[in-house]
Amino acid sequence: MEINGVAHTFITAGNFAAARAFYAQLLPFLGLAIVADTANTFYCVGGRTGFGIHAPAAEYAGQRFRQGSVGLHHHCFRARERADVDEAHELRKKIGARIVHGPQQDGYAPGYYSVLFEDPDGVRLEINHVPGKGLFAGDGVTIGGGYADGTQNG
Numbered sequence: 572m573e574i575n576g577v578a579h580t581f582i583t584a585g586n587f588a589a590a591r592a593f594y595a596q597l598l599p600f601l602g603l604a605i606v607a608d609t610a611n612t613f614y615c616v617g618g619r620t621g622f623g624i625h626a627p628a629a630e631y632a633g634q635r636f637r638q639g640s641v642g643l644h645h646h647c648f649r650a651r652e653r654a655d656v657d658e659a660h661e662l663r664k665k666i667g668a669r670i671v672h673g674p675q676q677d678g679y680a681p682g683y684y685s686v687l688f689e690d691p692d693g694v695r696l697e698i699n700h701v702p703g704k705g706l707f708a709g710d711g712v713t714i715g716g717g718y719a720d721g722t723q724n725g
Contacts, residue, residue, distance in 0.1 A: 579621030585634040587626035589691040636693040645695035659698040
C-alpha cells in the first residue's frame with residue numbers, strides 16, 4: 572500500500588467562535604472550499620487536503636492548546652511556491668495570528684522555507700515550501716534541525 576496524502580485533520584477549538592472566524596479567513600485563502608459550516612463544525616477541503624474544527628464539549632470550553640503536551644505538535648500546509656509562504660505571512664498579520672517565526676529557510680529539507688504561527692487557541696500552524704523532490708532528492712538527504720521546544724528529529 573502507498574497512501575495518497577492525508578485525507579483530513581480535525582481539531583477541537585476551545586473557543587469555537589474565534590476559531591471559526593480565524594479559519595474562515597485562512598482556509599479559503601489556502602484554496603480550501605467550505606463544505607460544512609454548522610453550529611459545531613467548520614470544515615474545508617481542497618488540494619487533496621481537508622481541515623476542520625469542532626466545538627468543544629461543554630466541560631472543555633475555553634481551554635487552550637498547550638504546546639509540548641501530548642497530542643498534536645503542529646499542522647503544516649504545503650505551499651506550491653516559495654512566494655506563497657510570504658503571502659501567507661502577510662495574511663497571518665491581517666487575521667491577528669500570533670507569530671512563532673516569520674518566513675525563514677530551515678534545514679529540515681533542501682530549500683525548506685516556512686512561516687509558523689498560532690490560531691486563537693494556540694494551535695501551531697505552519698505553511699512551508701520545499702522545492703523539487705525535497706527529502707527524495709537523492710541519497711544521504713536527511714531531516715536536519717530540531718525544535719525550540721526541545722523535541723528533536725533523530
